Amino acid sequence: MNSKDTKVLASPKRRLLIQSAASIAGVSSLGFPAISLAQNKPIRVGMPTILSGRVAMLGQSSGNAANMEVERFNASGGFGGRKIELIIRDSKGQPQEAARVARELVTSDGCEILIDAEASSGAFAVHEVARDLGVLVIHTCSETSSLTADPKLRTPMAFRCARQGVHDAIIGGAYAAKVAKEKNLRRWMTCSPDYAYGRDTTAEFAEYLKFFNKDVELVGEAWPKLFQADYSEVITRLLQVNPQAIYSCLWGGDLTSFIDQSNIYALFSGKQFFSVNAADYAVLTNVKNVPLGLHSGNRYLQSFPNTPANTNWSSSYQGKFKDLPLNWAWQNAAAVQFLTAAIKKAKSTDGKKIAQALEGLSIDSPFGANGKLTLRADDHTLVDYALAWGELSGKEPFMKSPVPGSWKQITELEAEWKKRKGFA
């Protein structure tokens, strides 16, 4: 709207201006339906996430990465001049708040698309809201397989652009089985946080470890509480049972404390430690002493895949936010990349059309195992992302010799896993 025209506006147009201003301000609870101003109407994308409390990094890195991609898209002209407007709200990690925030973003703030950067319980809540309101939702932080694997939860307009627990378990199990054969690691013990993610992930890993190497034996399990500060009794137990290898899916601050505390007990001397979430910059920059024999899967590493695309993306992120990107960052960046690609492919911003375009869509991406990422058509989940396991050191490139996972292997075993779970 040309400012010169403001004085000369006839009243209906003026009301229109005020209405749009009111709905944009978001203060009006009597939201008038947002009336389209044709070309320049922004594409509103809502992002419920966690910006406070223990997991605040999740929201911060998700929001940063998403914003970076959105700005790139807008700078290159957007969609026929229309720019994406990303609205990020804090659910404080409470699922009912996540549901409320998601609803508000759609019904009051005019968001036609949701990028859900909630952790698993919040993601289920937002999933129901999206189902209820019929909006497109891309989950970017939930790794719980059932979100997309369970046919009861599937909807045509929900997608997951994030790694999946079972994929990590297959690759991790294969790698660990190999190392176990090489180093004759027969006695294993697990130490994972006692909640759904911890239990499911550990069980899946153990399953595939045994599948690839029949000689391993699980001699004990420890289940510390999530966000438990003190691990001394767990470490003492690990020392008593004295396994040859330890597996853990502890993450973030918990993993850092666990490693720090284990070091002063000299827990890892003579043992191999398989920690699926260790190759994460938040952990690697905080752990003061990376023990020998620490193996991990890559959450996000700028050195894997070792391509200019990946290193450039990481440098841009660091330049903008003065921080290293985390696992959540790449997942959200990829989601926005998918979204923009789908909008261009569908030539529309209608949720249904975008959803159809997303199904089976492959895009070029710095995070792909072979330069490409795909949203699988049958269950709407992300595949072909770069997965690798390797031994860690205390400084860049942290994982010197990554062993990439095979997607052929994953696809086969995942199909069989789904059948067993009754998901197929």
Place this chain on the structure above:
Amino acid sequence: MGTGLIVGSLLFLVAAGLTLIFGVLGVVNFAHGTFYMLGAYLALTAYRLTGNFAMAVLAAGIGVGLFGFLFERFLMRRVYKADVLMQLLVCYAVVLIMDDVVKIVWGAEFLSMGMPESFQAPPFFIAGGVVPVFYVYLIAAAMLIALALWGILTFSRMGKIIRAAAQNPTMTSALGINTSLIYAAVFAFGGVLAGLAGGLAAPVRSMSPGMGFSILIESFIVTVIGGMGSVSGALVGALLIGLIRSFGTIGFPLFVEGLMFLAMVLILILRPNGLLGKESRA
């Protein structure tokens, strides 16, 4: 068994402050977890600046002591006469505010201090168990502080006045003793203890906004079990909780939390004044 001592000694320091504040002022300091959190963060910064762990812990204790003093002077003092719910409201407001202040000052991501060089020696082997050097110092430090606390409360004039105020506040003020100074001192004490605990634990913890939550709940359990107002009760309670934790992971991995609350329930039903508690305050 030894691990119970580690958790227990830190918990004791925090709970001692909580129980002291309740004993003397009749106030449940719901912001006590925030005191602990501040201690940890202050120690982190002090360590980064000085490179000396002892200085860091001291800085934490003094810093939080000061915070406790200010908290009492400007906030809690206004709601002594109001009922417990208003006090809860004030404390909770401070918790919310400080969680965000910490987020603003130190950032949202978790931070870790790392083990000071002097403690990086290989662990001791005592009685067939592994005991890291750091924990020996930690327990020793906690016991020393406990001893100092006992000494102050038993022998010093301030300590005697505090105990008198805990027993009989009206009489104490009738004797012309400045109770408002006492109250400020007690809150400061509680702050010092919680701050020292936060500082001592810092090398083996990850700091993040909101980390005060869990130790607050555990301190409640300890003070209830030990007896609200009894410092020796807090010691017994803390060691008990430490014990439950160390056995809990072996026996009932899923239900350690539940066990602790069960203990709390049992004490409240069978012996509401706690194991070593005195008469409940009116």
Place this chain on the structure above:
Amino acid sequence: MKSHSTLRHDIGWALAALLVLSLLPLLTQSRVTLDFVIRLAAFGIFASSLNILVGYGGMVSFGHAMFFGSGAYVFGLLMQKTQVSIPVAILGAIAFSGLLGLLIGAICVRLKEIYFSFLTLAFQMLIHSVILSWTSLTGGDQGLMGGIPRPPFLGINLSDHTTLYWFSCALGVVCLLLMRIILQSPFGATLRMVRDSSERAAFLGIDVWRIKLYAFILSSCMASIGGVLMALFVSGAFPDFGYWTMSGDAIFMIMMGGLHVFIGPVVGAGLLLLFNDIITRTTEYHGLALGLVVLLFALGFKRGITDFSLELLQKINRKGGKT
């Protein structure tokens, strides 16, 4: 008799409220406003139920969320796993929570003051631990997943948003009216007497324990209805519903709204929800913002807003009145 006129008075208010609320969807298309009222109904019932204990009974419970949670979970489980209709599931949730209230209340109401508070907190955390550990039944930390089915009953289809709104309003008003009637009845008067001086009440031959227990059971049943509404709204149940932060929220609603006026908790619920929504929309530092607001109430008003207004009104009346 006085109680007769308050009954008519109360029913009048209830009908008026129902009328205004039912017209709201015709005045605005904003789903957010209707969502707000639905949440207000859930939390208003929850907070008012707690006030039966706190304001009217003098028993400060820190663990009231256990009944909010039990209502939500039992309702959700019945709808997900059995074929019962929604009204039956609601009754099931109320019955279970009432039973839970009976068992826990029987133990808790013996204790006084802070010990009562801590015991209720302990029981609630125990139940919360059970919810978290019993993953096969409750879904553990992820809660009941997959949504709660809403088969139509008696021609009412709660999958339709506006119908859910009307249902929540109706349920909210009915529950509040019921609580009001009970609290204005002789039972309510006895409860207040017990609150003011249990010794005197006992001396008068009142079974103090029994009265307190009845109040506890009543409040637990009502709290569960709040939980049911919340479960319907988010189409799920989460362990957060039974966590002490939820109990804390209810206490803040009562404190900010006012303990001594019946409608206080509902006003407080509205205030807290409003602050929460506005703060979340505008700033990242909601702890700071909400904390400052709460401090304003605690140190500034020093009491809930309806209590404050009532006292103000009384002061004005006294100044302008005969005395």
